[in-house]
Amino acid sequence: QELEAAFPELKTPDSPTQRVSSDLTEDFPTVEHLTPMLSLDNSYNEADLVDFDQRIRNYLDLPEDYIIEYCVEPKYDGGSIGLIYENDLFVRGATRGDGYRGEEITPNLRTLHSIPLRAAFSRRGIAKVEIRGEAIMRKDIFEKINKAREEDGLPLFANPRNAATGGLRTKDPNETAERKLDAIIYHIGYAVDQQGNNLLPKLGTHSAAIDFLNELGFIVPIHNENFPERTIFHNINDIVDHCQEWQDHRDDYPYEIDGMVIKVNDIALQNRLGSTAHHPRWAIAFKFKAKQATTKLIKVEFQVGKTGVITPVAKLEPVQLAGVTISSVSLHNEDFIRNKDIRLGDTVLVERAGDVIPYIVKPM
């Protein structure tokens, strides 16, 4: 590829480089989102949440006694998807990708029962809309599917999240259908009328927008007394206890969640706050404490990266943690090792940061 870039005259239609890219794009074309699908800023404790509230007040120049309404929902752990409806018809579905461009997987998403192929957005004058959500596998379905795979002698899935994201990207939509994924919708990112006027402000609050989606037949976080998946707060200090409560009961919930999401409820305020390059200023994730385990550090290997960077990598005695087996973890650099005083043969405490990336917390 480098050679072809330097000498374009050598690039021929039957070059191996052309085959690879064209084959892949034929399978899942890359498409641009109507508005970027950003990730969320993280918080871990009450102080972080108070900072968040204060940042918003400073940014908007609000008085201290101004009451900001917050909407709190579980943070679902699956694969993010963006769905476009035009004139009430489901026309395109895509993965999140890098936030700006994702893979178009419409045929696969059409097999999910919780994605209506027709939804009456026109009831509110909406001609074109992009909604965001999570394709996720219920924990009991994951167990059932793995049991069946075991009987059939197939390799088992490591956890519901991987089974779900894998299912989204199969070439065969029938395979996607068999994963019995749910689509849980938690955001409207774009909504315009026939003339292209922005209708988002007319929806009023985030919570009202989600209620509207529920009326249209989408699965959304439910807002009621008995089952507070979606709860409104008027004081940031009350939110931590609520999150703690969810953390204590996360195992009883049918879906895997890795935290809670706190959003400014008023859409007009959301618009005034806007976003940085990677996250909106009006929302933050409260991350649950990562599950931890201890294991033994066997040896350290030095890896050479693409750019020649040398990274020390710890090889561990394999240990089960949050659904996967951890056997190696990056030590980043010499300072990291010195600061934590990590030594060969140590028993170390490891966790999966964000329930994904292995991380050495400290030697025991």
Next chain:
DNA sequence: CTGAGAGATTCCAGACTTGC
């Protein structure tokens, strides 16, 4: 000093390629 962007990390699943 802060923030953004680039690059590096692990692990898993699926599709494709290669080897026997």
Next chain:
DNA sequence: GCAAGTCTGGAATCTCTCAG
């Protein structure tokens, strides 16, 4: 024809560099 290996994409986050 099957098994093993490679590549891609997705998820999160840490470190470093550079611009303002």
